[in-house]
Ligand SMILES: Nc1ncnc2c1ncn2[C@@H]1O[C@H](COP(=O)(O)OP(=O)(O)O)[C@@H](O)[C@H]1O
């Protein structure tokens with residue numbers, strides 16, 4: 545993964561020609577304003593609840609699936625950004641998934657993800673609007689709620705004996721449209 | 726629509742498809758791509774291929790839940806008939822492991838190396854079957870052997886292209902029979918390995934093992950009859 549000043553960027557499936565960039569913010573004072581702008585489309589990004597993210601790679605896999613669905617015309621939500629949020633969830637219920645993985649107006653920790661062409665990230669435009677502190681994405685490991693993640697993705701103890709939490713989550717995200725748990 | 730796998734290297738060309746190795750989303754990745762079958766109607770072919778990919782991916786995920794290690798799945802692409810999965814770096818097939826274990830040592834020495842692997846094979850198949858996952862192609866090439874950082878034996882089960890979910894004692898018995906045949910063709914000491922496998926299998930799938938082992942004996946007797954006649 546590429547990393548510039550706390551922004552992590554990863555190349556998605558070459559068929560899409562797209563990239564995903566992520567930044568993590570703490571002590572955010574204007575979550576409601578940011579959320580409203582994202583919902584209205586004034587800000588082009590996904591805003592994600594970091595307590596449900598074990599590692600940036602979890603977002604990469606969901607973003608990749610969204611980008612591929614866009615290429616092949618098989619998106620089930622209205623934009624690539626809602627598609628990313630929906631892909632994070634293993635539930636088939638769209639509005640519940642968006643609510644669960646999106647942020648609440650009072651949340652102070654937010655993870656921002658943008659999907660863009662090479663060297664064309666709009667992250668800096670978003671960063672100036674978020675009133676909060678940008679922290680390294682490695683801080684996710686302190687913010688994420690292990691038990692909530694395990695419950696949300698329905699991962700048993702037996703499974704964690706043979707796989708990492710991240711690998712279990714990612715494998716579920718990649719297959720959630722046809723595997724139920 | 727199918728694009729070239731940029732920067733990937735072909736590992737294997739089989740009857741059903743091709744395997745490639747390279748980097749994807751920043752991870753060492755194996756891509757399993759299925760061929761288009763030109764003799765089939767395109768719609769039917771697309772449908773059947775999609776079902777097989779789904780079955781393979783589903784079994785990989787279900788096996789994890791059953792406590793059996795399988796590659797992590799990164800992406801499923803029905804449009805290009807591809808499964809993107811974790812490359813089990815530093816692994817060899819159990820087939821290669823057994824063959825290499827025999828080089829330059831006595832049968833007894835080889836058995837010392839192979840025994841713990843046999844026990845682990847039995848355990849994972851038992852767990853798989855206890856969750857009603859039938860592998861469908863349990864050969865020694867479809868189990869990968871590697872060592873963990875603490876030098877523990879790690880087996881990763883792959884190639885679920887013929888797998889299905891079913892609570893059938895017959896299918897489970899056939900899985901065991903296929904494994905026994907595969908071992909016999911890999912290693913002359915397989916007859917010593919198989920009882921260890923069954924011992925571990927019984928422990929991991931204690932509830933059903935009696936019925937399944939009876940089925941296994943039946944399938945084996947049929948197989949023997951067939952070889953004697955044929
Ligand atoms: N995830 C993987 N990591 C490492 N090697 C793999 C992986 N998947 C497959 N292989 C290698 O490729 C070979 C063929 O893959 P497999 O899935 O068994 O396809 P086939 O249907 O052609 O047998 C395996 O025997 C193994 O050597």
Ligand SMILES: [Mg+2]
Pocket residue numbers: 866867884
């Ligand atoms: Mg194989």
